[in-house]
Amino acid sequence: MSLSGTIGINREEFSLVVPLDVEGGEVLGLVGRNGAGKTTVLRAVAGLERLNLGALALDDQILDDAGRRFVPAFHRSVGMVFAGGTLFPHLDALENVSFGVAGGRQTKRREATAWLERFGVAELRHRRPDELSRGQAHKVALARAFARRPRILLLDEPTAALDKGSRPEVRALVAETVSAMSTLCIVASHDIDEILELCSRVLVLDEGRVKHTGTPQDLLASAALVVEPNVVPGDG
Amino acid sequence: MRAATSSRVPRVAGALGLLGGLLLVVPVVALVARAPWGTVLSNLGSPAAVQALELSGICSTATLIISIIFGVPLAWVLARSTLPGMRVLRAAATLPMVLPPVVGGIALLMAFSRYGPLGRVLFSVFGIQLTYSIAGVILAETFVAMPFLVITVEAALGAVSPELEEVSATLGAGPWRTFLSVTLPVIGPSFAAGCALTWARALGEFGATITFAGDIAGRTQTLPLAVYLALQRDEGLAVSLSIGLLAISLAVLIGLRGRWLGAVRT
Numbered sequence: 001m002s003l004s005g006t007i008g009i010n011r012e013e014f015s016l017v018v019p020l021d022v023e024g025g026e027v028l029g030l031v032g033r034n035g036a037g038k039t040t041v042l043r044a045v046a047g048l049e050r051l052n053l054g055a056l057a058l059d060d061q062i063l064d065d066a067g068r069r070f071v072p073a074f075h076r077s078v079g080m081v082f083a084g085g086t087l088f089p090h091l092d093a094l095e096n097v098s099f100g101v102a103g104g105r106q107t108k109r110r111e112a113t114a115w116l117e118r119f120g121v122a123e124l125r126h127r128r129p130d131e132l133s134r135g136q137a138h139k140v141a142l143a144r145a146f147a148r149r150p151r152i153l154l155l156d157e158p159t160a161a162l163d164k165g166s167r168p169e170v171r172a173l174v175a176e177t178v179s180a181m182s183t184l185c186i187v188a189s190h191d192i193d194e195i196l197e198l199c200s201r202v203l204v205l206d207e208g209r210v211k212h213t214g215t216p217q218d219l220l221a222s223a224a225l226v227v228e229p230n231v232v233p234g235d236g
Numbered sequence: 237m238r239a240a241t242s243s244r245v246p247r248v249a250g251a252l253g254l255l256g257g258l259l260l261v262v263p264v265v266a267l268v269a270r271a272p273w274g275t276v277l278s279n280l281g282s283p284a285a286v287q288a289l290e291l292s293g294i295c296s297t298a299t300l301i302i303s304i305i306f307g308v309p310l311a312w313v314l315a316r317s318t319l320p321g322m323r324v325l326r327a328a329a330t331l332p333m334v335l336p337p338v339v340g341g342i343a344l345l346m347a348f349s350r351y352g353p354l355g356r357v358l359f360s361v362f363g364i365q366l367t368y369s370i371a372g373v374i375l376a377e378t379f380v381a382m383p384f385l386v387i388t389v390e391a392a393l394g395a396v397s398p399e400l401e402e403v404s405a406t407l408g409a410g411p412w413r414t415f416l417s418v419t420l421p422v423i424g425p426s427f428a429a430g431c432a433l434t435w436a437r438a439l440g441e442f443g444a445t446i447t448f449a450g451d452i453a454g455r456t457q458t459l460p461l462a463v464y465l466a467l468q469r470d471e472g473l474a475v476s477l478s479i480g481l482l483a484i485s486l487a488v489l490i491g492l493r494g495r496w497l498g499a500v501r502t
Contacts (some may be wrong), residue, residue: 047406
């Protein structure tokens with residue numbers, strides 16, 4: 001499985017041209033300042049943003065050719081975790097996670113419970129989002145994206161909402177699950193530790209263009225990995 | 237918090253506000269005080285009153301159902317569509333709220349009477365005559381009341397984070413499933429409030445109904461029409477029927493506050 005093509009988006013205030021080539025089982029990191037285009041790339045892959053230029057294909061299926069062909073988000077097998085988590089406020093944790101699971105009621109509940117257990121929040125399954133801490137809600141959001149068993153997993157600042165203490169554990173869990181599912185994964189992050197631990201390859205974005213590419217270690221050595229760990233995530 | 241707020245209101249404003257409150261409350265108190273309580277129940281139980289009450293219940297409920305079927309999609313279009321002309325459509329959709337109902341009734345007559353462009357087709361093709369019929373009452377009430385649902389739902393939709401709908405899409409839900417299982421539940425309290433307002437407005441509708449559907453006992457004479465008619469010959473009956481309508485309105489208000497406004501914490 002491979003995702004390949006060029007994401008081209010032209011807007012009045014912003015232009016972005018990012019070639020992508022990601023294989024199944026690979027975790028690609030997107031780093032760069034706020035406004036560099038990280039989130040826009042994720043949104044375009046998810047089908048929440050249409051291309052103006054270029055084309056994007058998953059294996060031989062064209063997802064978007066900047067023209068006639070466009071596969072909408074709900075027909076792409078994606079799982080996306082937004083920077084803010086964004087749980088459905090009217091559903092409890094279990095219902096949130098089972099929302100995207102295919103199958104009957106029993107299957108949905110069983111799968112969802114298993115994923116909540118995996119992320120260590122099963123005992124909170126009957127709580128509504130307003131009864132969860134930010135960190136807990138984010139774990140539920142991660143579980144929800146994984147539970148769908150997507151072919152493409154898109155993580156926007158996957159551990160930024162967690163307290164520092166629980167980040168390594170959740171990162172390890174994400175890394176392990178991604179490799180077990182051999183899903184194709186793209187991570188946008190400000191967090192250098194997160195990039196080092198999760199990603200096998202990194203694109204450094206700047207103003208909608210790819211400035212550098214390489215392994216996280218290469219880029220760290222060449223000081224090209226310009227990250228700002230303390231910047232508030234969410235609008236990259 | 238309440239004390240802090242009231243301490244900031246100037247005295248003059250407080251006095252004017254109190255007078256405003258009295259203006260709204262006194263007539264209702266007078267209605268209750270002057271009701272012939274000995275005969276209210278028997279008046280409300282009289283065949284004519286029961287008939288009018290039934291008709292009102294049927295018509296206002298049908299109005300609510302029709303308003304949901306057509307009004308919610310209209311609100312959806314107004315809130316989300318980026319096509320040109322939305323501002324004009326919104327103005328048109330809310331016009332009946334500010335239009336005198338009797339003018340609405342005349343407008344409906346122009347369109348749907350047997351000599352109007354739509355009424356002529358309905359009559360000649362399907363044999364349907366809307367004027368002076370229950371369907372006419374429902375049409376008149378829908379014309380006047382549906383905008384309340386449309387603007388309430390549209391405002392609520394505008395406040396829903398687009399990210400919620402996007403998450404739903406990435407979880408495989410198409411636009412309809414997203415709307416029904418994410419958007420609509422999230423705006424649930426506003427939707428319920430809009431339904432209650434629409435139903436209550438339809439229940440009280442007078443001007444458009446009497447103009448378009450007439451005042452035929454047992455067919456188009458809803459409760460407000462019956463009240464007006466009763467006032468000409470039997471004030472006690474009119475007041476009794478009014479007490480009935482007041483009770484229904486109070487029930488709606490209490491239901492709104494207790495059940496819907498406090499039910500969902502978002």
